Amino acid sequence: MVLLGSSKRPDLLEAASVLDPEDPEDKKKLNALTEQAKDSAGANEKSRKGTYLHDLSEYVDRGDPLPKAISGADLDDMAAYMMATSVLTVVAIEQFVAVPELSVGGTFDRLSYYEGPGPDGKPIAGNFITDTKTGTIEYGKLKMASQLAVYSRGKLYDHTRFPVDASDKKAFAAWKKTEFPAEQAAEAYSPLPPVNQDWGIIVHLPAGTGTCSLYWVDLNIGWALANLALTIRKARSTKGAMKPFVMQAT
Template identity: 85%
Template structure:
């Protein structure tokens, strides 16, 4: 599964993926390529989220809150004392809703998905799996290893920036593949590869857009600008620091040549012992990323509505002015 980087044409070692500093909204704080103060960049998944129809997700969350509340009567008692219009109480209600979702088991799939992602890293780094994993997890990893055997891992969990979108995120894998392509014709090269452990019935466009954005990213090594976010005073000073363009340039480096037309989705549904690969059309994905940029820019428009002033209102204003 693992591959010596020297075996891949034009590939080179990539920066380790360490924790990138975040702002109060959870956005990665990145020194712009041209220099300046660290700037919050939108997470890739958040950026493209506006292209998705989330009605099914919202309905699912509502159902789980209701189910969780039926199992946790104490949450209902606490909610009765709170005012949904009060800013402080809104936060408390959100926390109670999250606890209700957890009681319904809504977060269990997410935790399990993260765990499977962690196990797949063991596989792709060529390390032994933990001895404590279950037989079900072994079946999932066996399926993963079999299905991805045609992919040779070049890099794992790398953080990239797309300056033109002010977006940052971490892709799962950069993989080398040589064989039949999406149209059956031979294809070879490096491909952005992303593992999904949940259902892929919905969100196909978002997946394609996510991989398309990653494929156009630049590697960003935040360790060039060391800071300890737990040191509040030091972190506040760091966020106000003006870094030079020369300093910023040292943190950026290009990805190895990567296919920007196609990416690969690895679907590893939890506990089923099966794994399937899918081609993701990054041409469609990149067009959607541009659409997402247009939508997000439009949301900042503040003049879509204006006060209605009629002729009678104007006359009234004139009369009162005369009085």
Template identity: 35%
Template sequence: MTDPFSIIKTELPRDRWGRPLITPPDGGETVAYQRVTTFVGALEDTYHLSLWSQRMVALGMANRPDLQLAASAITDPTDQYAKRTLNDIAKSAREAAGAGAAATTGTALHTLSEKIDRGEDVGTVPAAYLPDLEAYRRVTKYFATLAIEGFCVRDDLRVGGSYDRIVQFTAEGLDQYEREHGERLCYPGPDADGNIRAGLGDEVQPGDTMIGDLKTGNVDFGIGKIAMQLGTYANSVDYDHTLGARTPLVGNPSKKWGVIVHLPAGTGAARLIFVDVAAGFDTAYVLAVGVHAWRKRKDLSFPFASVQVHADLGPSLVEQINAAPSYKALESIYQANAEKWTPGLTTLAKARTAELAAS
């Protein structure tokens, strides 16, 4: 078996939208596959993420007078160029509130965790994050890493993506778990009422293999998407873009369970979480496919008549008052617009009356 850590990787070709270009199973020109994260993202509940993003924009704008000034200079927010400018302002505001720093930290921890799994030196790391890396080492000692950042495809869905890890529980690791926790490690299983609970299922065996995923942020609100994502990976095959070749995933990972290594950045704490990837894949295979097909429907509306009218709004009330040729004309303007008349217009009309009397 080829050592997956020793493969010299070349860049996977992508189209202008970032979609991976994949050689079909029977050969021929490459075609664009949808990214797995995009595919399952069709079912993601983004409510809390949207609120978080709005909060970050608000905080960032409060701290950046230059962004406040730039936003105030926009006179027509419907203009396409103004929209782009406002998008850039919102992005800068989120970064000013620290949203970008969290993403940067997460990416760095991913890279450093890969070095740990490869047995490499992590180099010089800021002291604040050394506890995170030590927590990662300790919580992942129960299994061995078989593959890192492998790219896989699911051809019938025409999707592809990179899994973080494929991990395999070892006899030594499971024995260590028992010594530390006083019981054998078991999968989730049903309780007396049929509810799935942690530790009530079958015992984890040496050699059990599954898709692993490192998360450095909150996982509570996004667990549905994570389950679909890992489930799709577990039901895919490895893809070598240099040859257009497909091979089974190393270790034949479980299609029932996956594992998250949850490492909240800056906390020095880590935990392992079993994920029901079977339920995730079943949902993605049925519902995500249906949602994407629904979005592509072009036969849901049928225009049969249309009218277009361009209204000439004419001069404003202010312009009418300033141009009124007589007091009688001012009265007519008032009578026609009495419901929307304001004290300011009365003042303006009095000034125009004085002008007419003086002329």
């Protein structure tokens, strides 16, 4: 992708040729040039398209009219999305949750109510974490299961109670060292509405295809993987596993 982008933007190569990769400031500039080259090659096009479809789906789920400038292909995608998700009732949109026991957090797409046949064909009802994917889902099934499992076990977290300008490095560094009273920290958390922790739902909306499909995701498998990831993360910080071999002088 970088080579392809550079062939389309020779000015990027010229700008990079005078930079020293060992210099910290020049390294930042090289990274920025690399991103520009990847962008020129279309590496970020799918990501931008996916973000756009996510935005459009919010119009649908809020019951708002779609933008007038929407393309025919995007309109087909939204029609497919409306049809596929007609069995779901949106309870919450884009909510940030935190899972203190894993020291992670994230924003789920939807919390949706569903009543009907479950993954085993038997009746099921309740709130489900629902996540929309606009790219391929062939190779990320376990990651998605883990992601939704974490969301389902999270607590709503109001980060606006502790404001900070993350772009200001000094302010952000000082903020991270700030100690808040336990009572104040606890007030930032609130429980999710009752949510199914066994199953989640993936809404697969491949961009530009005019198709949309729903998939059940096993959150028990996902939760086991999330805890495994925590174990691995802790293991990576283990020190003292290897020591120099010292020969005894004779």
